Amino acid sequence: MDDIEQHYLYxxxxxxxxxxxxxxxxxxxxxxxxxxxxxxxxxxxxxYMLPLWNGEGLASPKYGNIAIEKLIERMLYLGSRKSNLQAKIFGGGEVIDVNISGRFRIGERNIAIAKELLEEHRIPIVAQSVGGKRGRKLMFLTSTGEVFQKIIDKNSHEIGG
Structure with a gap:
């Protein structure tokens, strides 16, 4: 596995x-x-960081509805057929102080948009690790579809988005 090219996804x-x-x-x-x-x-x-692009500014993969559509497009561009795709979903933990994130429920809404859009595209979700109160570090192997996950405590310096 060490000879495989690595990519850090921001x-x-x-x-x-x-x-x-x-x-x-x-x-x-x-x-x-x-x-x-x-x-x-x-x-x-x-x-992605937020569930929905509101139509203002750049339609970037910062938003779930854009990021999921663009990822499907990229897979189709690489030769995949939508009917052959399988999905795995990770994240959506409420890792920020409940007084702040509890009101906005960003993690919960990010999970919901993934499930909604994948169902709309008829792409089955074959695995998921979502929600909770902690972060996750993922390693995805693009050639096997395997995803390795490490749960991260709130005090860790690894928390990303």
Whole structure:
């Protein structure tokens, strides 16, 4: 696994490749959707911070509805068929003080938009680790669809989005 190219995925970004990669990202209230095509053995992942783009400013993958659509488009561009895709969802933890995040429920809303859009596109969710009060560090292997997760405590310096 050490000879596979590595890619660190920052918040508000996505990554997909036909070449094998080990993609690492760190999630708090953010969500990552991993898409994998078991026939072509290719995968992609996003990391979004907020559920919905409101139509103002740039339609960036910072927003779940944009990030998921763009990731599906990228997988189709790489040759996948939508009917072959499988999804895994991670993140959406309420890691910020409840007085702040409890009102906005960002993690919960990020999870909901992923489930809604994947259902709309008829892409099955084959695994998920969402919600809770802690962050997650992910390592996604694009050529196998495997995702390795490490739960992160609030005091860790690894919390990303």
């Amino acid at each position: 918040p508000s970004a996505l990554f997909a490749s036909a070449r094998p990669h080990k993609v690492v990202t760190v999630l708090g209230s953010c969500v990552s959707v991993c898409l994998w095509d078991p026939f072509l053995r290719i995968g992609g992942i996003n990391h």
